[in-house]
Structures are given as structure tokens and as C-alpha cells.
Amino acid sequence: MIDTDELTGRNAEFADGGSFVGLGLMPSGSLTVIGCVDPRVDPSDVLALRLGEAAVIRNVGGRVTPATLRTLGMLSKVVRARTDGSRRGDVHYAVLHHTDCGITDLAAFPDLLADYFEVPAGDLDARAVTDPVAAVRVDVDVLKQGLPAGVFVSGLVYDVATGLIDVVVPPARVEA
Structure with a gap:
């Protein structure tokens, strides 16, 4: 067990390194990654992100759920409060799913997943819970509907066996 000591x-050791000094609240790379809580798939590690370079949101399956969209809405209010109302440069949202995801085990619990996605259980097939490539496409589409025009959205799948990502949905601007 990793305890508090x-x-x-x-x-x-981290504090001695000082890598946190001077970091701003806004990600320096104008990137937000939505990924899974699986400990094998820390987006900062698998994408070699430096501290402060990206905002990372993690949940079960790395899915774009109504709760994820609410979180993004709250973060947009923080951006407006801390800036003149907008982020500098191109803003990029990346959905990161992975192979061998535990969310596939939840397919046996449709009521639980229906609550998670806030949809009727009969609509779960459209969420592609057991297929990470299809799920990335679904989530990118959902995300595009909830974001302002002009931002970029992409979708990636990380292979836990090889350590490599596959770009399933290349970055594209959200249209008005």
C-alpha cells in the first residue's frame, strides 16, 4: 500500500524539483484531454505531457458524458473569470480511449451504464461501450455538439499492449 508517509x-522530491514554479492556471498547450481513470493510461504519461501543458479530465472509460460536458462548462467559466473571456491560440480537446478498458465489463450492467450516460438502457448500443474505436467516434461527435465553433477536437485510442496511440479522428475545427 502506498501510505501518506x-x-x-x-x-x-517533487517540490524540490521546482517544476511547478511559474505555472499558470491555463494549460500552456491549450489542450484538454478527456481520458480514462485506468492507472495504465495516465494521459500525461502516455502522451508525454509536461506539467501545466494540458488540462486532464478522467472518468470511467474516458467517456464524454453529460457530467463531462457540465465539467467543461464550468471550466469555461473559470477561463472567462481568469482572462478577457477567451483562451489564447487554438484550443484542442482530445478524447483518449484505450484497449482492454474496464468499462467493457460494465456492459453486463446496462442500468448502471444508462445512469452514467443519462440515457435509456435501450440507447446504450449507440454509445459503443465495448469498442474503443467506435466509442471515440461517438464521443468526439457528442463533444463537438457541446463546444463552441472554432475549437479543435480529435479522438485517439491507446493500445495498452504496445504503448502506442492511433489517431481515430484527426483534429478538426468545430463548425458553427
Whole structure:
């Protein structure tokens, strides 16, 4: 077990490195990644992101759910509060799913998944829970409907066996 003594020791090493000094609230790479909570698939590690370079939202399956969209809405209010109302440069949202995802085990629990996606159980097939490539396409489409025109959205699938990502949906601007 990793206990609090271990965590505070690790944190002291992190603090000694000073990599956090001078970081702003807005991601320097204008990137937000939506990924899974699976410990094998930390987006910062698998995408080699530096501290402060991207905002990362993680949930079960890395799915774009109504709760994810609400979180993004809240974050947009933070951006407006901390800036003149907009982010600088091109903004990119990347959906990152992965192979061998535990969400596929939840297919046996349709009522649970229906609650998660806030849809009737009969609509779950459209969420492509058991297919990460199809699920990325679904989630990119959902995300595009909830974002302002002009931002970029892409979809990636990480292979837990090879460590490589596949670009399923190349970055494209959301149209008005």
C-alpha cells in the first residue's frame, strides 16, 4: 500500500524539483484531454505531457458524458473569470480511449451504464461501450455538439499492449 508517509516523501522530491514554479492556471498547450481513470493510461504519461501543458479530465472509460460536458462548462467559466473571456491560440480537446478498458465489463450492467450516460438502457448500443474505436467516434461527435465553433477536437485510442496511440479522428475545427 502506498501510505501518506510515502506520498509526502514523493511530494517533497517533487517540490524540490521546482517544476511547478511559474505555472499558470491555463494549460500552456491549450489542450484538454478527456481520458480514462485506468492507472495504465495516465494521459500525461502516455502522451508525454509536461506539467501545466494540458488540462486532464478522467472518468470511467474516458467517456464524454453529460457530467463531462457540465465539467467543461464550468471550466469555461473559470477561463472567462481568469482572462478577457477567451483562451489564447487554438484550443484542442482530445478524447483518449484505450484497449482492454474496464468499462467493457460494465456492459453486463446496462442500468448502471444508462445512469452514467443519462440515457435509456435501450440507447446504450449507440454509445459503443465495448469498442474503443467506435466509442471515440461517438464521443468526439457528442463533444463537438457541446463546444463552441472554432475549437479543435480529435479522438485517439491507446493500445495498452504496445504503448502506442492511433489517431481515430484527426483534429478538426468545430463548425458553427
